[in-house]
Amino acid sequence: MSSGDAGLGEDHRAHDVNSRSANGASPPHPEDHAPGVDPDDLPEGLVVADGTGRVVCFNAAAARLTGRSPAEAVGGSLQHALPLEDMHGRRWWQVTDPYGGLATRTGQPxxxxxxxxxxxxxxAARYIRAQPLGPLQRLVVTLRSTEARRRAERSHAELIATVAHELRSPLTSVKGFxxxxxxxxxxxxxxxxxxxxETVDADANRVTRLIAELLDISRIDSxxxxxxxxxxxxxxxVRRHIDAHIAAGRSADRFVTRVTGPLPGLWADPDKIDQVxxxxxxxxxxxxxxxxxIEVAPAPLRSDEEGTAVTVSDEGPGIPEESMSRVFTRFWRGSKRGGTGLGLYIVKGIxxxxxxxxxxxxxxxxxxxFRFTLPVGAPAFLG
Incomplete structure (x- = not known):
């Protein structure tokens, strides 16, 4: 395409962004509410065709997703610029027939x-008409990569596999005994x-804890x-948790507590703080x-707000620098395997x-x- 053709494509794109309907009304269009927005600034692919099916806008994100340049797409037919097929191999624009189908349709999910x-x-597609049941004036198509959805699907599949694995052992034990x-x-x-x-009771507690973790993850994600x-x-x-470890047989010499006071009054969820x-x-x-x-100390958050900071340190090998960015993600585990890898994800959410x-x-x-800081907060009945 010549430089003159490229310029024509840009004119068409600008014309589409600022176009008005024949009767003077402004069709609902995102750019109408944000004058000066360049379609190339949008994070998603945007393809716009006019009433004849000719492409008048093909932004940079659409070019990245399709591998087709805007200069090649603008001015050509929509079917040529976006040769889409469904999962059964059918050509999508022939199946949906946006220009010749029912005039009551407003788009495609x-x-x-x-x-x-x-x-x-x-x-996804939106059908823009100058008036209800009128001919299609403009077809707006958005394109998105499936990578984010696939990551979510992989995460869900991994969660199911982890839960199944963690449940199998205690339930097998409970059933056997x-x-x-x-x-x-x-x-x-x-x-x-x-x-x-006693073994059945311990395994039942393990199942209960796992179910509680799953409920916490569901609430955090939503x-x-x-x-x-x-x-x-x-x-x-802090002292209560250390006493519990000592009662479970760990040496008292292994724990050191430092409290720097006075601490500001803290309003928080006691059960969830215990979980953290x-x-x-x-x-x-x-x-x-x-x-x-374990160190507990006041922590000024802003000039007008106080908080409390808790730091938990050990003398082990530590966490590799390259892993620190993943510590609070789902399923992260250190060098020693074991557990679901969900605990720190839940801690961060709480x-x-x-x-x-x-x-x-x-x-x-x-x-x-690990260091967490909590603002003083306010009572629940004042929230």
């Missing part, structure tokens, strides 16, 4: 279609029965994680080494639901260091 070579794109006890109850001593029942704020004594909460502290301490104990240090932040870095002793 987004769906997966195929470009030449089998590349998938998400395509209960079936054995029911079939041969009289053959076991009381001590053997107690051991079996933005429905509720925070029921009450007064929280963060220093006391429990997860961070468990990670430090299981995956770290040496002394686990902290952010409180309006706080959480970071990961390297401790002075070389291990991992």
């Amino acid at each position: 987004e769906r997966n279609l195929l470009l030449p070579g089998g590349r998938e794109v998400l395509v 209960t079936a054995t006890l029911l079939a041969k109850w009289e053959r076991f001593t009381d001590d053997q029965k107690r051991l079996m029942l 933005g429905r994680l509720e925070v029921r704020r009450q007064p929280v004594d963060m220093a006391a909460a 502290l429990g997860n961070l301490l468990e990670n430090a104990v299981r995956h770290g080494e040496g002394t686990v240090t 902290v952010e639901a409180h309006g706080g932040t959480i970071t990961v870095g390297r401790a002075v002793a070389g291990g991992a260091q």
Whole structure:
């Protein structure tokens, strides 16, 4: 195409962006509300055809997705610029017939279609008419890559596979022990029965925790994680978790607590703060080494707001620099395998639901260091 043709294409694109209907009314069009917007600035592919099916706009994102240059597409037919097929191999524009079909149609919902070579794109179309039931004046088509959807599908598939794997072991144990006890109850001593029942109880608790994690993820992803704020004594909460680890058989010498006061009054969800502290301490104990240090201190967030910061550090090998950006993503696990890899993702969701932040870095002793900061907050009944 010559430079003159390219200029004509740009004229057509500008004409499309600023066009008006024949009766002087302005058809609903995004650019009409944002004068001066260049279609090439849009993050999604945009293709616009006029009333005859001739392409008058083919932006840069559409060019990237289709591999066809705007100079090649503008001025040509829509079917040539976008040779789309559905999953059954049918030519899409012949199937939908936007110019000759029912005049009551207003567009096509987004769906997966195929470009030449089998590349998938998400395509939606809007039919713009000068008046209801009138002829099609303009056809606006949007194109999006399917990569984001595929990532979400892979994430969901991985979540299902992880859950199935984590559930299989405890449920197999529960089923095996209960079936054995029911079939041969009289053959076991009381001590053997107690051991079996304690194992069943522990495995049932494991299943309950996994289900709770799944519910938390669902609420975090949908933005429905509720925070029921009450007064929280963060220093006391930390001491309570350390006492629980000591009661479970870990040495008291492994924990060091430093509280810098006075701490501002904190309104937060006690159960969820316990979940955050429990997860961070468990990670430090299981995956770290040496002394686990927990520091609690006031943290000024802004000139007009106070907060509380909690830092959990260990003396283990730490987290590799290249992995730090992935620590709070789903299914991330350190060098030691085990668990679902969902705990830190949930921790981040809980902290952010409180309006706080959480970071990961390297401790002075070389291990991992997690630091979360929470704003003072307000009682739930004032929220």
